[in-house]
Amino acid sequence: MSGLFERLDRAFARAAAEKESPDAEARAGAVIGDSRVAQTILWVAEATIVAWRASRARSLAGGVAGRVRALDVARRVHLIGWTLLVATVTRAGLYAAFARPSLVTLGIWGLVVAVGAIMMAAPASIAVAWSHRRL
Numbered sequence: 001m002s003g004l005f006e007r008l009d010r011a012f013a014r015a016a017a018e019k020e021s022p023d024a025e026a027r028a029g030a031v032i033g034d035s036r037v038a039q040t041i042l043w044v045a046e047a048t049i050v051a052w053r054a055s056r057a058r059s060l061a062g063g064v065a066g067r068v069r070a071l072d073v074a075r076r077v078h079l080i081g082w083t084l085l086v087a088t089v090t091r092a093g094l095y096a097a098f099a100r101p102s103l104v105t106l107g108i109w110g111l112v113v114a115v116g117a118i119m120m121a122a123p124a125s126i127a128v129a130w131s132h133r134r135l
Contacts, residue, residue, distance in 0.1 A: 073127035081119025088112045 032038050092109045
């Protein structure tokens with residue numbers, strides 16, 4: 001039995017020595033860089049970036065973003081509240097249709113819906129508070 005523990009001690013010592021090796025990081029980077037999975041992930045990321053630059057959706061999104069930035073703060077607060085409300089109700093409805101949400105999940109969704117409703121009900125007050133916040 002003591003021979004087993006001696007072998008384990010030697011194995012741990014070898015593993016620790018390899019881990020502290022100065023070329024271990026470079027070797028790991030080379031292995032990851034040579035893997036097909038990593039190359040595929042990089043290719044997909046680069047293809048997505050190139051496609052986004054030439055896409056019509058980018059110009060549409062830029063136009064919408066410009067119009068949202070042009071809104072006054074109270075209207076933006078109202079829009080954020082509306083977005084929170086719609087997204088949370090949609091998510092909760094779909095989730096409840098296909099799964100059984102826990103009480104904690106329902107509570108969190110209820111809290112997010114309440115925040116969205118408050119943002120929609122009193123956007124001017126929230127905008128003033130936001131403008132006068134202290135960091």
